[in-house]
Amino acid sequence: MEFQFASLAEFWAMKGHGPYVWACYALALSTLFYLIDAPRRKHHQYLKQQHALKVAQAHINKSSEK
């Protein structure tokens, strides 16, 4: 099994099919990245938001006790 291209420049060009192939791989990579990133972001932001709400609620409780 050997590397199919003579140089990295050729690897990039893919005998003229470069734009097509690399566009597809780029799309796939960004989609896969998005599908992992979006839920994790939502997860953390939700926890942070709930935390902030709790803190705010604690403040309100404390000040109303006075």
Added chain:
Amino acid sequence: MDSPSMTAAIRALLRRDLLLAYRHRGEIANPLVFFMIVITMLPLGISPESAVLGSLAPGMIWVVALLATLLSLDSLFRSDFDDGSLEQILISPHPLYFIVLVKVFVHWLVTGLPLALLSPLLGVMLFLPEDGFVPLFLSLLMGTGVLSLIGAIGAALTVALRKGGLLLSLIIMPLYVPVLIFGASVVRSAIEGFPIAGELAVLGALLAVSIVLAPMAAAGALRISVNG
């Protein structure tokens, strides 16, 4: 004890829905007018040439019939939902399956059947070849039945939503693909001189499967929508 009263219930529901449809008989015109207007737009948007329109006719008439059915589906359960009678129907001891079947049948009588009856006129307007007329009518007759049945599922899912109409179209359209394919191909095959018995049989099979399964799904969806 249940059997006679179920037949009586079905008959009563049939009578009620037919009466309601008759009282709103002006509304029957709506999908038909839509049908005609869109068909009129085709030559305006594409070309008035008979060759072009004739080749497009089977598919176009089918697609527009499909759209007209979609438009009319929203009202399948909505008026009953709005005035609370749907809830009452759900509490009744009779199987919801037959109730849904009756409602869909009446809906088809006032939308699908008129569409099928009007189709030859539209075929003339679009230069549909002679051999296509009877197959067009037959395919629409059966096909609109399937469309009403499958559409009932979507109508049941969206009946409790305010802006249910567009959402209904979105969720039901992919399910219409097989009916459209076989319905339009019946007409095209007839025009090209091929026997259509097989394709009509497939349409018939789709109709049979929908009659058995669709009301069940619609009944489940109705319970979810009303109780949700």
Added chain:
Amino acid sequence: MAWQWFYRLGSPRWFYEKTDRWIPWLATVTALLLITGAVWALGFAPADAKQGNSYRIIYIHVPASFLALAGYYVMAVAGAIGLIWKMKLADMVMKSAAPIGAALTFVALVTGAVWGKPTWGAWWVWDARITSMLVLFFLYLGVIALQGAYQHQATADKASAILALVGTVNIPIIYKSVDWWYTLHQPATLKLTSASSIHPSMLYPLLLMIAGFYCFYALALMFYTRAEIVQRERRTAWVNELVGAVK
């Protein structure tokens, strides 16, 4: 005793805690499979005799298509379990499966179209498989739209489960009818799959990519479900602990 594992499976908390431990392993395996597969596919698999280098797109297109279809069944089965056994976790999995499946279907469609351009000269060809895939995309969008339309989450879950199940019954019918439709209209010889016998040097990277995509799907599903869990279970003690532990 035998049913205990089934009911434990239904506990969102159990799922959350287990996935805490599974995710690092799964992520590593996924990355290994995908990177090895992609490098092999791009640089080491021999170019196709007829299509040249553009065929390397199938290493994305085929796995994405497989997962697009499999993902729909995951969604429908999860919906069915949620509907029949009223398992909350199943509902959450179903909701999570929808955007993942839709995104992968989108990738399959676009890569299929881009592949078509250098190979057959057209950006879009209405052939059987791509058309079916497009319909599948709409089925996904329908479920996603329905999820967002209801006030109560429970109603949304049940309604989307029904829609997903109706779609499941229809998918084979749709595929068959589109296939039949296409054979009627097939111009000359236009087949989206190349020769039926695929050379091993081309096959192995494909298998790696397919396996990698399956693992990725599981990983993404876990992340989405976990996000859904903390939201829906926010009133429980253990989630409140999580919230408290945020720095």
